[in-house]
Amino acid sequence: MKRGGSNARQPKVIPPAVRLLRGGPLAGCGGVGNKSTSSSGSGNSGSLSTQGFGKPDDVGQARIDAFKAAYPNVSLHINEGDFDPQQFLSSVASGNPPDLVYLDRNLIGSYAAQGALQPLDEELDKVGLDMKSYRQPAADPCTVNGKVYGVPEFYNTRNILINGKALAETGLTSADVATTDWDKLHDTARKLYKASSRGIARIGFDPKLPEFLPLWAKANGAELVNDDGSPNLDDAKLVEALGYAHSLIAEQGGWSKFKAFRDTWDVFGSGNEMVKNQAGAFPWEGWYVNVLVQASPDLDLQCIHFTDRQGNPISFCDGSAWCIPKGAKNTETAARWMKTVTSTDTWLKAAAAREQTATKNNTMFTGLWTANPDADHQIKDKYVKPSNNPGFDQAVNNYYASTEYAFAIKPSKASSEIKTAWTDATNRVLSGTQTPAQALKQAQGEASTAFASAK
């Protein structure tokens, strides 16, 4: 499963002998020329290249295999490497784009407005793909000015994961970690926090800035983006939310120590921060539960919902999408790809692969959230079972619950610039160069300029 725009990557379960690149001799394989030789009508031949879908794991590989089985004559080139905006725009601008690009669907608004993506309505009609088969918060960011530019996949929601051992040590319960009462959360964070001679020994509560600012914003009743797509970054409630989340970090060692300590975590390994008691609690996306269960299946994990200040559970969702860059030629095969890899059948195969991995490692299936509700339900019914670790069971159930109420950031024709603006603002606050009010005021200025000049 791939990350959808937030930090930390998916675990790399490198399929053993799979060379994902243009395996084959050096001559003639690279660069210009290779992609436009495939203009068949049926979409069942020629070549298909992707960008941004680097390092597929078991789930990703299963879906690639499903496509290969359905269209064996298509020569597939999955370029490694995550989505790189500079690489993407360069390839579009130089007239040499890949056939498919895989990116965080929050970026679609901006790229579509810039003219870097092709509208997909026609192609999707041809292959019979209906956007209604995806959850609305996933499909919305993919539609700009009434035209569809991307096909969504993955639906990452957030809940709070808690290190049970840390709770036990400090005599707290998971209710103490709730985000409803901000003052109480301060106390809890302080109690769970542990300093060391060289810096920090355990972070109490990591608010996950800047990535999860939308969560804190919503908790305080602020919207980052208005309904018409314009930015709303200097909203006083957002300033307050940012200030609060930052204050949590400030009193747990301050940002530079906090981050440096976090950089030492073995996030994906068997010595992860939960096992090593280096973290008390943090919000995280659902796929991390899978990481934890693979790396440390005996972990004392607890999970509660993220709540707003009135106590209602909230979660924001994001994920990826497949798009066709401007200038890409093999659009029909690309559309077939998009339909195949996000279909319920394919997802079931992917879930089976994930289940296989779990069985092989003696762990459990921890859920798969696909943005395709039909697939989600079938997978849940078939593969999610109680295990011998109630903590993980609770976590999995919570993530399935949050899938139903999660919200997405509203789409905008300046979506990427808005995200950059509030991310940068948060970073400025974290590094101490500006106050939340100043930083967000600057962010609002930058975002508004971008919004105004976007077509």
Added chain:
Amino acid sequence: MVSLSERAVEESTSAEPARRHQPPMAFGWGKILHLLVLCVASVAFLYPFVWLLSASLKPRTEVFDNSLIPHHWRFANYADLWSYAPVLHWVFNSVVVALAAAITVSFSSALVAFGFAYFRFRLRNLLFGLVLATMMLPGAVTMIPIYLIWHRIGLTGTQVPLWAQNLFGSAFYIFLLRQFFLSIPREFFEAARMDGCSHFGLFWRIAMPLARPALIVVFVFEIQASWTDLLKPLIYLQDPSLYTLPRGLKAVIDTFGNGGEQHWEIIMAASVVATVPLIVLFAFAQRHIMDGIATQAKR
């Protein structure tokens, strides 16, 4: 002819004369202290290399244990790197591009340098001043238009822009080689002219052979400059199989680093692969490089 050329070589590139200017070597505490300082400095300079090599052979959880010898040797890091990325392509690409860059720039710069050194014409100083001025031109100013020019020609996405500019000489090497050509006694050329040698013959048969040491310096410097260039591959290359090593290394860092699962050991392995060829080159060309820089300092 042979002895004269030998002398020319000697005079222009040797560090021999330098030794004449050494203060007398006095043994004693002073020298020991100096050696101590140098030893400490050497450790500081060399240790990162050792750390790099060592880290590239450790499993992920031990990368930061800072022990000199790995507790657990993990040669598989290189295998992992190999299976993930087309490292061999990258090495090949870097070699090809660096050779193309170095050969073209050596030849073209020598040509131009000879033009400035041998001929006397009115605009000579003005033009040469212009050459020097371009040496100070920040690459950032022309970076975008040059990209657009290549785009128009249709060669973005290929490796050509990485070295093709060297077909036209490079100010720094023109400067260096001109210095060298100027030191060749004019009588050689006069004599050959009287024997009917063409201008190109003067260049190719007299000046170039004498310039071998300087050319080697230019060649090695350009290999290093081209091999380590990051900006041009970032701008021009999109297909990973065409990447040069620095670009590939950057892609590995992005994929495996903080955003990836912090597989620093793989990143270190990739860094070793990117560095070792240059170190080997250095081992072979060391004396030439040092002499070349020393010559520069004598201007």
Added chain:
Amino acid sequence: MTSRRRSEGLAALGFLSPWLIGFAIFTAAPMLISLYLSVTSYNELSAPRYVGGANYQHLIHDPKVAKALTNTLVFAVMYVPTAMAVSLGLAVVLSRVGRLAGFFRTVFYLPVMTPTVAAGALFLLLLNGQRGLVNRALLLIGVHGPNWTTDSAWIKPGLALTLLWGLGGTTVIYLAALQQVPPELYEAAALDGAGSWARFRRITLPMISGALFFTMIVLSIHALQMFDQAYTMFFGAQQNSTYANDAALFYVVYLFQQAFGVLRMGYASALAWLLFAIIVAITSIQVRLSNRFVYYEGGR
């Protein structure tokens, strides 16, 4: 003009033609194009749109430009004198050990052969605040090192350290220059009763002033165009930019992002011209200084 002179002229032209052509295509034309672009808004996916001085106006008010400029200039001021001083110090020590200098010289030059990207990656790990080697080493002498890679105040010094690893090149230049100084001068001065510091100031420095000046210009231009290490360590694929620290936003990095990251080529061209103006200004100041302070043996 005699036919000989004419043929000489033509021959000269022939030899110079590669550079002349290259100058036209890769220097003169781009500079004109860049000037033109700087008054347009151009994203390469559609035609350029004339906007007059809007880019320059925006430039003046863009807080990121101010930040990038400050970062770059502060870094240059931090790095260049330090690099020169440390290199000179090492070179002086090297000049006193006779034949052994060759060996150490090689050792110091070795890091110069490391690709900047590899050096960036390496130092990203060595400079980690919590468990990097640099801080472990500092702990040996009782100093608690800062968080070089996450603390805004220490990012630039960390980068300076990364670059300082490569000061072997400068050291070699200084060493060669030092070895050119005739020992008789020192002997004469010693006979006159000059102490070692006076000898250094009155003899050594002027005698190597040419090399000092040359390296100062080269190091400055290099520092003002800092890109590789900063981009490797702090920017790049989306993940890195989530935690982008303003302190690492160097001018050329910002320019690159604007030009190729968000395809605002008009604006980026304006940024490029600003950089050009600054570098020209700084270099002219340095050249003026050189005319006053640099001593050329035998005059020029």
